[in-house]
Amino acid sequence: MSLQQAVILAGGQGTRLRERLGDRPKPLIDVAGVPLLERQISLLKRYGYQHILILVNYKAEQIRQFCQNHNNWGLHIECIDDGEPSGTAGAVLNILDKLHTDFLVVYGDTMLEVDLARFAATHAAHPQSAGTIFLHPNDHPHDSDLVELDSNNFVTAFHPYPHPADTYLPNLVNAALYILRREALNPWRTKQPQGVFDFGKHLFPKMVAARQKLYGYNSFEYIKDCGTPARLDKITFDFQSGKIERMSLKHKQPTIFIDRDGTLNHEVGHLNNPDKLELFEGVAEAIRKLNQANYRTCLITNQPVIARGECTLAELKNIHNKLETLLGQKGAFLDRIYFCPHHPDKGFAGEVAALKINCQCRKPAIGMIQQAKQELNANLPNSWLIGDTTTDLETAHRAGIRSILVQTGHAGRDGKYQRPPTFTAPTFPQAVNFILNNTPPTPK
Ligand SMILES: [Zn+2]
Known part of the structure; x- marks a missing residue:
């Protein structure tokens, strides 16, 4: 039609x-x-x-x-x-x-x-x-x-x-x-x-x-x-300034993919309550800079707590609403929040059987990045993934995008994958500064 x-x-x-x-x-x-x-x-x-x-x-x-x-x-x-x-x-x-x-x-x-x-x-x-x-x-x-x-x-x-x-x-x-x-x-x-x-x-x-x-x-x-x-x-x-034209969906969009726990907020084990969500210092200001530089910003997070029955979808939504509220108070926003609710291993008390599957979205699989490619017209070769685990680095590698490992959260010491980052930075705000100072948002 x-x-x-x-x-x-x-x-x-x-x-x-x-x-x-x-x-x-x-x-x-x-x-x-x-x-x-x-x-x-x-x-x-x-x-x-x-x-x-x-x-x-x-x-x-x-x-x-x-x-x-x-x-x-x-x-x-x-x-x-x-x-x-x-x-x-x-x-x-x-x-x-x-x-x-x-x-x-x-x-x-x-x-x-x-x-x-x-x-x-x-x-x-x-x-x-x-x-x-x-x-x-x-x-x-x-x-x-x-x-x-x-x-x-x-x-x-x-x-x-x-x-x-x-x-x-x-x-x-x-x-x-x-x-x-x-x-x-x-x-x-x-x-x-x-x-x-x-x-x-x-x-x-x-x-x-x-x-x-x-x-x-x-x-x-x-x-x-x-x-x-x-x-x-x-x-x-x-x-x-050409901003309106650059924001057209006909142009591929440089995108910053962002891990959640340990990257934006303190890693607290099973985060299942908005009260436990606490952003690192400078995170909101850094995302605001990305917004203003006309990068798309896209959260990608594995949330196996959903499959394990440790957090409901409503609770997760509330956590993400708090995240958006905290960012919004500083004039920052995320273009998308993607999460994988799945987990492959069965055998947890209270688990949600339908979510205990091998999915295409759980990092290091690249389902969430592919979704952004489709929905945001994300330009993967000109994009970055910022995260704190080797799973994030492996995800970036599989998707063909550059990675920055931050020294917060797991700081890359989770030992799951032997995959080096493209760059490292002490914190998320410093990773953002590195990107903004070293790469133009819309390389020709
Ligand atoms: Zn999944």
Whole structure:
């Protein structure tokens, strides 16, 4: 299935951008010489979208005129003024009759460079879902609305900011890009309250409460809103410096694969409780540097405690939520957290029989790295694995990536494999400094 129809929500006033906008409406804000709306339409056109509905409100006539002046870029474009502002979901529910069975929703104030074909293919692969929403980790999860997924990536909860101090939440934020099924929205037309009705704050939580399935699509690709002068300047800088282009999935991504216990946090034997997770000094700051240098960051950890019944999946999730919370407090994030829950040897009391297998993901097998190659388009020859055991070194070798052995945790003295590291470093932060000082993130 390829999608043909997109809805652009272009009714915003852009009050905070007034000085930059002059008398223009927000979707026509200039980003490095081209109005944002035109950049969005070019992206849609590149991915084969033929029908675009632009939901206008504030200064509608200027937007209509702008499209006419460009002969609608050769597409079927219709500007619809729906009168009273009714929120993002309200605006879409009001025009449901005009929509295809599946359609894309784009917010008119976002700069984005997303592989829309891949996004649509993921949506199509989950026909039981009411929609697919684009999510990403950000560098300030503590003051963001966060989304929680189950192990199949369906949304289980929305957690609006502010968050309770005593809970750990995953770092996943609604990036404001959706593919929705018309049929799934239909029942909400009559249940829509008067006034503003938004997707993120109102409709999606109601859909989850009504047991409708929303698939969470987690990607590092670039989506940012330009709501304030500072954000607009950041987007312009990211565009001009080539960052937005480099974050496209069509480019292979240099990736730092990171072991967990003994590398990021103190090795404490069987870590089965978030209270026992304690990061080494400087770890969050180091991951933040990798984020800013545009490396992908990917945790890969063996967690045989799951197979042995010493830690439940819920407990492990909570541990990783704490990890993401601690990183997020310092402006750092991981693009992916992969874990192997398996263990090959049977015979432990309380073990989970189904997980006692010889799998493809338990390091030194390279299943988790192959998954990153697929999901993140990881560029293995330009990637690194940082870990504290010879198992990590053997994993890196088998995957064809360079390794750095840190002198924390096991410090390579576990004796399992005779595999030297490419380099050694005293600690994780020093390993990161070594990488950043000696190798450019995107070697040509
Ligand atoms: Zn496994």
